[in-house]
Amino acid sequence: xxxxxxxxxxxxxxxxxxxxxxxxxxxxxxxxxxxxxxxxxxxxxxxxxxxxxxxxxxxxxxxxxxxxxxxxxxxxxxxxxxxxxxxxxxxxxxxxxxxxxxxxxxxxxxxxxxxxxxxxxxxxxxxxxxxxxxxxxxxxxxxxxxxxxxxxxxxxxxxxxxxxxxxxxxxxxxxxxxxxxxxxxxxxxxxxxxxxxxxxxxxxxxxxxxxxxxxxxxxxxxxxxxxxxxxxxxxxxxxxxxxxxxxxxxxxxxxxxxxxxxxxxxxxxxxxxxxxxxxxxxxxxxxxxxxxxxxxxxxxxxxxxxxxxxxxxxxxxxxxxxxxxxxxxxxxxxxxxxxxxxxxxxxxxxxxxxxxxxxxxxxxxxxxxxxxxxxxxxxxxxxxxxxxxxxxxxxxxxxxxxxxxxxxxxxxxxxxxxxxxxxxxxxxxxxxxxxxxxxxxxxxxxxxxxxxxxxxxxxxxxxxxxxxxxxxxxxxxxxxxxxxxxxxxxxxxxxxxxxxxxxxxxxxxxxxxxxxxxxxxxxxxxxxxxxxxxxxxxxxxxxxxxxxxxxxxxxxxxxxxxxxxxxxxxxxxxxxxxxxxxxxxxxxxxxxxxxxxxxxxxxxxxxxxxxxxxxxxxxxxxxxxxxxxxxxxxxx
Ligand code: AMP
Numbered sequence: 147x148x149x150x151x152x153x154x155x156x157x158x159x160x161x162x163x164x165x166x167x168x169x170x171x172x173x174x175x176x177x178x179x180x181x182x183x184x185x186x187x188x189x190x191x192x193x194x195x196x197x198x199x200x201x202x203x204x205x206x207x208x209x210x211x212x213x214x215x216x217x218x219x220x221x222x223x224x225x226x227x228x229x230x231x232x233x234x235x236x237x238x239x240x241x242x243x244x245x246x247x248x249x250x251x252x253x254x255x256x257x258x259x260x261x262x263x264x265x266x267x268x269x270x271x272x273x274x275x276x277x278x279x280x281x282x283x284x285x286x287x288x289x290x291x292x293x294x295x296x297x298x299x300x301x302x303x304x305x306x307x308x309x310x311x312x313x314x315x316x317x318x319x320x321x322x323x324x325x326x327x328x329x330x331x332x333x334x335x336x337x338x339x340x341x342x343x344x345x346x347x348x349x350x351x352x353x354x355x356x357x358x359x360x361x362x363x364x365x366x367x368x369x370x371x372x373x374x375x376x377x378x379x380x381x382x383x384x385x386x387x388x389x390x391x392x393x394x395x396x397x398x399x400x401x402x403x404x405x406x407x408x409x410x411x412x413x414x415x416x417x418x419x420x421x422x423x424x425x426x427x428x429x430x431x432x433x434x435x436x437x438x439x440x441x442x443x444x445x446x447x448x449x450x451x452x453x454x455x456x457x458x459x460x461x462x463x464x465x466x467x468x469x470x471x472x473x474x475x476x477x478x479x480x481x482x483x484x485x486x487x488x489x490x491x492x493x494x495x496x497x498x499x500x501x502x503x504x505x506x507x508x509x510x511x512x513x514x515x516x517x518x519x520x521x522x523x524x525x526x527x528x529x530x531x532x533x534x535x536x537x538x539x540x541x542x543x544x545x546x547x548x549x550x551x552x553x554x555x556x557x558x559x560x561x562x563x564x565x566x567x568x569x570x571x572x573x574x575x576x577x578x579x580x581x582x583x584x585x586x587x588x589x590x591x592x593x594x595x596x597x598x599x600x601x602x603x604x605x606x607x608x609x610x611x612x613x614x615x616x617x618x619x620x621x622x623x624x625x626x627x628x629x630x631x632x633x634x635x636x637x638x639x640x641x642x643x644x645x646x647x648x649x650x651x652x653x654x655x656x657x658x659x660x661x662x663x664x665x666x667x668x669x670x671x672x673x674x675x676x677x678x679x680x681x682x683x684x685x686x687x688x689x690x691x692x693x694x695x696x697x698x699x700x701x702x703x704x705x706x707x708x709x710x711x712x713x714x715x716x717x718x719x720x721x722x723x724x725x726x727x728x729x730x731x732x733x734x735x736x737x738x739x740x741x742x743x744x745x746x747x748x749x750x751x752x753x754x755x756x757x758x759x760x761x762x763x764x765x766x767x768x769x770x771x772x773x774x775x776x777x778x779x780x781x782x
Contacts, residue, residue, distance in 0.1 A: 156569035191597030193404035205445035224456035244275035246367035255280035265315030287432025379403025387664035397607030408601025421448030465493035511658030569599030592636035654683025
């Protein structure tokens with residue numbers, strides 16, 4: 147007998163503990179949990195209390211013991227023309243060697259290790275080695291520049307940093323070491339050690355007494371056994387920084403046991419992967435998708451994971467499909483931006499390879515527009531599964547799960563990621579009153595009722611108060627239970643499909659990367675020639691959104707050459723401090739910015755004008771000439 151998805155979802159909430167107790171059996175516990183969910187101190191939640199387990203054991207050791215020769219990690223780099231395949235036994239040996247190095251350098255349980263690496267196997271070894279010994283890893287995206295890196299070093303206060311000489315993108319080498327050295331100079335906290343992976347791509351200076359050579363230490367510690375530390379389920383496993391409304395990024399903190407159970411369940415029920423098969427996520431380890439679905443999820447599930455360093459169009463736009471064919475990929479995960487890039491190339495490239503192994507393509511990170519969804523669905527001939535989630539949730543919140551035994555599959559619908567996943571008590575609330583919007587087709591704030599399911603963030607690293615005030619106190623007056631705000635607008639249709647209508651805060655989404663406009667504004671206003679600045683996200687055909695800056699210069703540039711020069715300097719500053727993803731597409735110089743009489747910047751009006759839309763209610767606008775100026779500039 148089959149159950150409807152709605153009934154199944156309801157059961158996951160009303161019979162919460164029984165539901166998750168069953169899922170907990172997907173992972174190995176050294177001591178079984180004594181309590182499934184401790185929700186007694188809202189808005190916090192603790193999952194699988196008293197149980198002890200280890201992410202590395204579940205991802206590596208247990209498979210290495212039962213099927214050592216099976217593929218675990220496949221690494222392909224079209225940047226340096228290399229491929230390496232590690233079996234579970236080989237992966238275990240690498241992870242143990244890395245763990246031995248860390249331990250020998252005094253890294254112990256609870257210490258932070260910051261990982262600033264490109265997409266190389268050592269990045270996965272490093273994450274898993276930390277998990278093995280109970281050190282807390284904090285991966286910082288390799289494209290981030292020194293100032294961003296420095297703020298993360300100061301927040302995480304790592305004992306050790308793991309980095310490499312260089313990354314590479316589209317054939318262009320990006321030297322990491324100078325960026326790291328600069329970040330350590332800028333940071334107040336000084337990590338005791340820097341472990342360097344030398345790829346032979348860029349020569350670098352070594353700081354005596356601080357910098358260590360990975361190849362040399364790997365050889366020294368090779369074969370040294372390092373047992374997995376059995377950790378209470380709620381021990382922090384990692385932090386991952388993400389942007390919000392303020393300039394300072396938040397360290398999203400995850401646990402051990404809840405994360406393992408949530409990922410194992412999603413690999414089976416949402417992704418429909420099978421142990422022994424190959425999973426290919428095109429993301430980067432610097433993002434949450436890389437954590438959940440390049441490293442931990444597939445490995446915990448006993449799948450081989452394909453880690454790819456390169457762009458989707460090098461050597462040509464068929465490179466991903468050649469990998470699907472070669473490694474018989476069954477489940478693939480990417481982002482709409484990447485598909486939009488492929489769409490600009492010859493569709494015949496999608497027919498060149500045997501894609502018969504592929505069962506589905508999952509897309510997440512930003513809205514999937516219908517033309518892009520339809521194009522890739524027709525080209526691949528497999529289901530395209532939109533899924534919506536956040537760094538904070540760790541795994542999909544809205545999608546259509548097709549692989550739950552005994553449960554009716556919900557059909558996909560273009561434009562909507564789908565329905566709330568099991569374990570998530572999702573509501574739409576009125577922004578002002580906090581009342582639940584029970585009728586369909588009403589726009590409201592998408593929230594999750596306490597407790598968040600296993601796998602979601604525990605807190606903001608080192609700042610419980612910020613966790614509570616940021617996420618749980620932003621929607622007023624909802625009496626029943628505390629609610630977590632996603633900061634996304636949503637709408638539910640009569641069939642229960644949820645549509646995402648954009649952010650409620652000042653976060654923009656550039657090619658699936660989440661950026662706080664405040665961070666970019668802080669960087670630009672640090673330029674001596676800039677008096678004031680507003681940054682907004684505007685729609686872009688390829689990247690979804692791009693940043694656009696409106697700056698009030700200290701002196702208006704006298705000529706267009708002078709304006710161009712100032713714009714160039716500002717862009718360079720953003721590149722250097724935050725990285726190229728954050729660079730505004732244009733910097734427009736204005737005499738004043740549109741503000742309310744109380745001095746609040748009217749970002750939404752700016753954004754509307756920049757996108758050619760009606761700016762809406764402007765009764766609070768202090769000086770109407772400000773917006774008129776912006777319009778003139780945009781149409782020049
Ligand atoms: P991040 O934490 O970087 O993964 O960004 C999360 C944000 O990206 C969400 O709050 C949404 O605004 C957006 N997002 C992620 N997935 C989707 C999706 N499938 N459809 C629409 N927006 C999405």
